[in-house]
Amino acid sequence: MFSDGTVAKLDKTSIIKIKYKNFGGSGQAAFEPGFVESQHHEDVAYYRTGLLSDGIDEVQTTFRVRRVRHTDFPTDASVAAPSGLDARQTSIPHKSTVTTIDGVPQCSECNSRCVDGVPCQHWNPLSPGGLVASTSPGDKSVLNQETGVVESYVTWLRIADEYMKILKVEPVCELPCIYPDAQVTVERGLWHSPKRSHNTDTSVLSPIYHGEGCYPQPKKLSPEGSCLRYAWDPARPYVAEYLADAYNSSYDGLWLDCFGATPHLAYNAIGNDMRKFIWNVAEDVKYGLDGYVAAQHTLVERVRELTARKGATHLYANNVDRWVSAPVLLKPRVLLDGGAKESFAIRVNENEPCTAGTAGPQQVYPVEEIDWIANMNQVMNLSAAGLPTMPIIGDAGCRSPQLVRAPNREELEDFGYASFLLAAGTRTSMYGIVPYYFRNATKGHAGGYYVEIHPRYFHPIGAPQKNEMVVEGYRIAPCTFARLFETALVLVNPTAHCSDASVPLNGTWYDPAAGPASQPITTVAMAPGKGRILLRWHSSDEGADLEQISSGPRSDLEQISSGPRADLEQISSGPRADLEQTSPPLALRIPDELTNPEQPIADELTNPEQPIADELTNPEQPMRTVLKNTLSYVEKLNSAEDQLTAVEAALEQDPTDDELLKLKSNLLEVIMLEQVRLELALEVTDGSEPKGGVVPGTLAPEHLEVGWAHLREAIKAAAGSSSSSARE
Incomplete structure (x- = not known):
């Protein structure tokens, strides 16, 4: 650019x-806010502020806007409050049944968090609906033409195709409550829009602003002035x-x-995040x-x-x-x-x-x-x-x-x-x-x-020689990931405190960054935050096999590390600090690809020409290698399930923790991936003919039953008490 x-x-x-x-x-030029307001108010993005508490005719200028309850969303399933939520998160009818907390009547069910995955919109009791009154005397905001600083602003509501300038906003509630209605006084028919009557529970919309601090702010809150920009639909x-x-x-x-x-x-207008609430006005x-x-x-x-x-x-x-x-x-x-x-x-x-x-x-x-x-x-x-x-x-x-x-x-x-x-x-x-x-x-x-x-x-990298589904498949040492190309080997240590002192490369390479002084390399030290791109020493050198780069099974990789994975403790604090020490970091959630046969991830599992399917279903592959892979999948699966149990226990203490929710999603995805790989591996180990085109969930139940029974016991026996103590 x-x-x-x-x-x-x-x-x-x-x-x-x-x-x-x-x-x-919209841009930051001083003329743009007024231009957008007067000429393109239909084109800005809106969120639904709330619903009309009562219907209004075409001349009424004062009315109430009530907070939208969780069950008011037309596209969301009507749900009961999940167990464990307190009274202020329990659904109640508007202006009818009132729940009390410590004897104080409450009138809402959800405090800007998610209920069954559906986000609840923030409702500020001092500025209900996120509404503020206009300060501009006219129908456009006024900005200093030299500095672009807002001197006065217009705020408005949109109901259907009518626009209304907000003159006054007051929180009103018959009972002591957490989420009062917004009582607004407006000027009808802003920008020559048609004045119409509107029914009870009609959507009331407000504009979305774009940019940090670029929304209406009183001068007492922003003495140096603020900017004003509108998001687009x-x-x-x-x-x-x-x-x-x-x-x-x-x-x-x-x-x-x-x-x-x-x-x-x-x-x-008061700076609340509205990313999840942009409104499709037409629908x-x-x-x-x-x-x-x-x-x-x-x-x-x-x-x-x-x-x-x-x-x-x-x-x-x-x-x-x-x-x-x-x-x-x-x-x-x-x-x-x-x-x-x-x-x-x-x-x-x-x-x-x-x-x-x-x-x-x-x-x-x-x-x-x-x-x-x-x-x-x-x-x-x-x-x-x-x-x-x-x-x-x-x-x-x-x-x-x-x-x-x-x-x-x-x-x-x-x-x-x-x-x-x-x-x-x-x-x-x-x-x-x-x-x-x-x-x-x-x-x-x-x-x-x-x-x-x-x-x-x-650098002459060449085509990749191995393609994994998730980055964990490229791990070759406790701290290091590697991928083999035709003429290059790429290594990365993404950790903050973990070092691999000597990673065997099973081939001879050189570092092109060293120039003419380059020397042949057969092992490499990988410090935290380090990336290396090594080129093949001789064109006739067959190079490394990623399955053999490490000095032994993954359970022995810690022998070449300079110490335990201390950096994992830095990822989180509190109860989560121990959750990720039982296995390497986990993969990002991959939606749809595991179940849709038209997606590339599913192709890798079902196409016999792909490396992953070859590794698991090739009858010429030595059985001991297949069994080793199978045991590795079960080990990863057991570890992920143990971590999932710990994460779910932590979530019981704080169901809203975003990091724990993300980790749980990742764990569920890893479990699904390892189950798919294990199903393919079990087809080989049970003695049956490998099937091309296997998709998740199609193996005979008896195959899985035999495989799980024997392989899980083998892993548990191999892990012994050390794994149990580590998990504890």
């Missing part, structure tokens, strides 16, 4: 030039026109920022994940057509990195040519300024191991599907250039590129780097920059 000034200096045919445009919301035709208008013929295409399965930086329901992605599909189709008319040949978007969105939106030359994943390998301290200024080792650092594993599995999943995923070494925002001054830049870039090759390594995947260097390191930012692509990105 280049600025207009830079692109003017570049030859049109020498490089693909992409223009940046933010999809998330992706289904609206104008939004496509707004984005496409950023393109001009000096470029080859557009990059649309702030895509994703949910809106980015979405807030109500009067929440968009939800699938609905929001479907609206983005429509948006991308429109932008592609509009920019193609002007000569554009490329279209990319940020944050299209999840299975719920990538298969829908990534289709080169038709929809998106690629979807980026931010902060794939490194993080920049959020307090750092948006320049390549003063970053040190403590400001730019590898992502935490648990995030690295999640990122790797996401990219592996999309890459296996042949989707043009685009992981970026850091974020796609203004802080990534901090890498330019980082004293450990070489180490960070080695770690990032090695991680990318481990996860993707296919021609459909692209990797985002920071190609800028200071012209004068002493002057820093003031001295200017030059562009250079580091030699590491031109």
Whole structure:
């Protein structure tokens, strides 16, 4: 992506030039808020504030908006409160049955948390519905034209196709309660909209704002002033026109920022997160994940057509990195040519300024191991599907250039590129780097920059020789993961405190970073946060077999480590600190792919030409190897089940802990994966003919029964009391 000034200096045919445009919301120019309010109030994104407590006629200016109860959502199943919830989370009829807590009447059921997986909308008792009154005397917000600071603002409600300027908001409740109604006084027919009557329980909508702090804020709360930006509804035709208008013929295409399965930086007027609550106005329901992605599909189709008319040949978007969105939106030359994943390998301290200024080792650092594993599995999943995923070494925002001054830049870039090759390594995947260097390191930012692509990105890697379903399949030592390519071996240690002192490579390699002084390497030390890309020493060398890189079974790998996996204790604190010491870190949840035979993950399990199926169902493979694999799967399965039990026990103490909920989801996915692998392995060990095209759950029950009985006992016997004590 280049600025207009830079692109003017570049030859049109020498490089693909992409223009940046933010999809998330309106821009920061001082004129934009008033323009959006008066001309494009239909095109901004909305959330449902609440429901009309009583019907109103076309002239009534004061009325109440009540909080939406969990069971009011038309797309959600009506559910009873789960056991263990206290009285303030129990569903009760509006203005009828009142539950008491310590003798104080309560009038709501849910406090901005999830009930049976459905998020409950935040309701501030002082600003019910997230509503605030307008401060502007007119029908538009007023901003200082030089600084862009908000001097006064307009806030409004939307009911059907009528808009109402909010003049006053008061919390009102007949009984002492936690969640009072919002009593609003309004000016009807804002922006010449039709004044209409509206029925009881009609949806009342409010705009969603985009950007941190860019929502209405009284000057006493923001003495330096605030900004004002509105989020866009992706289904609206104008939004496509707004984005496409950023393109001009000096470029080859557009990059649309702030895509994703949910809106980015979405807030109500008091700063509450509204990402999960964006409203499909046309259908009067929440968009939800699938609905929001479907609206983005429509948006991308429109932008592609509009920019193609002007000569554009490329279209990319940020944050299209999840299975719920990538298969829908990534289709080169038709929809998106690629979807980026931010902060794939490194993080920049959020307090750092948006320049390549003063970053040190403590400001730019590898992502935490648990995030690295999640990122790797996401990219592996999309890459296996042949989707043009685009992981970026850091974020796609203004802080990534901090890498330019980082004293450990070489180490960070080695770690990032090695991680990318481990996860993707296919021609459909692209990797985002920071190609800028200071012209004068002493002057820093003031001295200017030059562009250079580091030699590491031109190493002759070749095609990958092994493809795993999840990153755990690449683990070759307690702390290290590796993947074999035709002419290269890639290794990564993503931990913070765990070192592998000597990893045998079962082949001879060299480090191209050493240049002419390169020496043959047969073992390698892997320090925390280290990535290595080794090339084959001689072209005739057959190289390493990943099954033999380690010095023995995985139970013996700790012999080559410099110590226990102390870094795992850093991942979490409290009850969770011991949960991940019984097995390596766990894989990210992979939705749909295990059950849908049309998906690439299912293909790897059912296609006899794939490496995973070959390893398990090839009759020429030595039986002892098959049995070793089978025992390994059962061992992993037992370990995951033990961890799941511990996590569920911890969740009983705090059912809302996001980290524990994520870990539980990961564990369930690992259990499913190992069960699938075990089913395939048991087909070989029970003496029956291997079946091509096996899918999960199709083995005869007697096969599984025999396999489980013998193999589990074998693992338990081998583990002995040491495993039990470790789990305890």
